[in-house]
Amino acid sequence: MTPLLQGMVTILVGVTACVAYFWLSNWVLDRVIFPARGPNAGRNINRANLVRPWLFLFPAIFVLGLYLAYPVVGSFVRSLFDRSGTEFIGLGNYIDLFNSSGFRVALRNNILWLLVVPAAATAFGLLAAQLTDRLSWGNIAKSMIFMPMAISFVGASLIWRFVYANNFDIGLINAVRGVFGAERAIDVLQIPFWNNFFIMFIMIWIQTGFAMVILSAALRNIPEETIEAAIMDGAGPFRLFFSVKVPQIMGTIVVVWTTITFLVLKVFDIVYTVTGGNFGTHILPSYMMNFMFRDDGRATAVAFVIMLLVLPVMVWNIRQARRELR
Amino acid sequence: MDNIAGRKSGLSWAVNLSVLALVVLWLIPTLGLLVSSVRDRDQIAATGWWMTPVPVEMTFRVRVAAPDEQQETDAGFVVEGNVLEEPSRAHWFEGGRGAVTAFGTRSVDPTEFAPGDSAELRGGGTLTVAADGSFRMVSDEGFGRPVNVLFQARVPPRITTENYDTVLTADGMDRAFMNTLTVAIPATVIPILIAAFAAYALAWMDFVGRGVLIAAVVGLLVVPLQLALVPLLNLHNQIGIGQSFMGIWLAHTGFGMPLAIYILRNYMVGLPRDIIESARVDGATDFQIFTRIILPLSFPALAAFAIFQFLWVWNDLLVAKVFLPSGSASQVMTVLIADDLIGSRGGDWGILAAAAFVSIAVPLLVFFTLQRYLVRGLLAGSVK
Structure with missing residues (x-):
């Protein structure tokens, strides 16, 4: 069959x-x-x-x-068991992990991801939502910014491999550098530490559309009177945005932020496709895949560390949901 | 309302321009991929995709099989012909397009001479290549062996589907495409029904423990997938499913369930109470209310979840890597690209671009035709 x-x-x-x-x-x-x-x-x-x-x-x-x-x-x-799954070793796997430099790098990178990606995607999304809000072609613009949502992480990584390519004739970044007189092409994915940010940007590129769609709906739901009153009182566009609109959609901003946070903790595809974790770019989900099929004890230990990172936000989420129920 | 009381916002220009910049920035990478996928692989190596409409200067090598073709004339032994018409190159210059911009006789310096110049050949004799590609080699003693002619020509841009042909036949994307479809459709359809019944119970039935269950669903919504991999693969192996399509359908059904219940419940709770109560008063059972009233009314939410789940399953790499066997018989596209093509075709940008585009074509189609439902579903999930 x-x-x-x-x-x-x-x-x-x-x-x-x-x-x-x-x-x-x-x-x-x-x-x-x-x-x-x-x-x-x-x-x-x-x-x-x-x-x-x-x-x-x-x-x-x-x-x-x-x-x-x-x-x-x-x-x-x-x-809690060793590689073969027969011998109980307590926290042995966790201790080994924290002693290995690879794990510490992955943990550091993951925390960077958690700090940067949700913040940047939400900020870009808010910016896009506000700017397109009353534009005649706003819906087309939104549709274009939203589009990366449909693309797989693997596809997106390939798309950005083109942009980052170590070659004047393929990589856009190097092409731009070439215009400004750079002599040799560089591989941005091999710059220690900063390469993480280039990889993160792929995720930000994907998630901005999500943030924009939700925040734009929230912006539309703001009562008109508050905006009218602010304008009457002489608030400029920036004041209007930061002091009147943003505080009123704070709840939604937090929801968007946490949703992207959860996603960041799951996504191993981007790192796996772009660098395979080389050049110090591993994050925990991709680091875990190093052990998958080889050492189940280590793999599950990494997975549980991810769970521990999620836990606080998860508890907060459940509380929020219960409050809404009442 | 920004321009209330005749104050037309002076920022209007700036807004239009910044949105334009944002849109361009967001689109350019994808555009680059699409353009690269239809370019000739030699041209990709020669110029950037943003130069696609412009003719490309490319270097070619032709071997002129001198001993057979030479004719003895008054001027000595002569070989004549046209470098642009050489069979393996001719597809570049169809209809007399293309022009030689330089030529040479040594591969270290293929642009040594300008068209029309006369070049000394190492084996004796001279070579002239004109701009239109016609060449003439003259030698007093005759040519003992073939001569390499290198030339640089301005080549018209070439748009081709060769990359797609290659990935779909030689690289197995056709098979992988069918496998992805095979994984995605059941993994989208099956969770919906199960989730719809549960969502109805959580939205409209009163029972002890409902609040706890809803909280549990919200909690499970964010359980990292990574936790499930090892225990479930072991479980599948124990009960004989192993790594198979059946295994991945079950896995996706499980992983999609919290989101399905969450979206559907949020939507169903918002349906008008009157309809449901009057149906109850008229003696309808819960089962009838669900199938006759709730399901048809919940169509937008069902569609939204179906789109989500379909995109998620189609685009998934992690679950496919773990729950499907690794052979090409059941490899899905994401795994094929990430595990095989990037390794074996790493420098072959045209092939990679075509493969990526094959894998994102269906999601893009779904996205642009059903965007309305997708947006509605997102909003149902997170905005109250």
Whole structure:
């Protein structure tokens, strides 16, 4: 069976199974276990309604539990064992990691990414949102800035490899340097420390569109009266933007910021494609892939360090969601 | 409102210009890729893609097979012909376009002589190449062996689909394209139904523990994928799925689930309460309310999630690297590019560009046709 055909069959089987599960389980609940007739009809309806949500939720909870909740525990447990997975070594993997210079560089770079990328993408996004806000061709401009969102990290990395190429006739950066009289082409991806920023810019390029779309919607939701009043009081455009508009969309700015932060902690594709982690550009997700398939103990330990970095923002996120529920 | 009370903003010009600059800055890299992918590989090496419309000066080498072609005349042995018409080069100069700008006889200095000059040949005799490519070699003793003629010519820009032909046939992008499609479609369709039922329960059914479950979904939304790789691959190996398409479909279903539930629940909660309550009063069961009312009304959110998930799965590298076997039979495009092409074709910019463009064509198409739903989905996810 060709894979594509297998895929089609899977879709058919999967969807049919889902529909059958939901329909049958509801039918069994209403007709067999708690039938809505006979002497206990009223009580049965109530009982059925107590059970029903869990019928609706069961497949999702099962999948979430198996594919996301279990791995958190599973990874942690695995990270306490050695490479073969048989010998318990406690925090040995973590100690080894913190003693290795490669890990410390990856951790430092990751913290740089966390500081720079969300901030820069949000700032660019806010700038683009405000500038395109009342432009006649604003929607076209937005669409163009938003476009990198559709491109894979691998594709984006290739696109920027062209820009960064160590060659006057391929790399735009070197071409510009050539115009200003540079003699030799340089490889910006090999400049120690600063090469990280060139790689980060790829991520910023992708995420700016996301930030722009959301912030632009937020800007439109600002009550007109506040802006009118500020203008009446003589506020200039900059004052208007920083003292009136930005404070009112602060909540959205924070949401955008945290969303990009989570993404930064997941993305290994860019570093992997652009430099493969060479020249001191590893970040934790790409560093982890060094151990994947080779040393599960180390790999899970790195993954758990990433989890620890996410944890504070995750807790904050959950609290925020609970507050909205109330 | 910025220009209230007749104060037409004086910044209008500056705004237009800065937006233009931003858009250009954002587009140029992608444009470079697209242009490079349709250029001839020799021209890519010769000039930057921004010079594509301009003729390129390129250096060629022709071997003139002298002993067979020479004719004995009064002036000695003569070989005549046209360097631009030599079969392996002729495709550059179709229809008499192109001009010789310099020529030479030694590869260290292919531009030693200007067109029309007479060059001394090392083996004896002289060589003249005219601007139109016609050459004439004269020697008193005759030519014993072929002579290398090097020339530099102004070549018209050449737009070609050769790079695409190469990546799609020789480099296996066609197979990888089908594999990506095979991964993406089921991994998009299957989570939707499961998530829709759960989202309905979380939005419109009252039960103990609902708040905790919603918080759990929000929490799981940000669990780093990296944690799941090792335990789940081991699990798949234990239950016999191993590295396979089935494994990656299941993995993507799991990883996409929190976002699906989150987006769909946020949307469903906003549906008018009256419709649902009056359906309840009329005796509709939850199952009927869900299939007849909620699902059709939630179409925008379903579409938004479907687009997200499709783009995410299509563009994914990490999950494909871990959950699919590494052979070419099931390699997806991102893995093929990142693991194979960059290594084996690292300096072949035209091939890389074509491969990248093949892999981003479908997402771009989806993006530009369905952008409306995508934006709506983003907003449903993060703006209240």
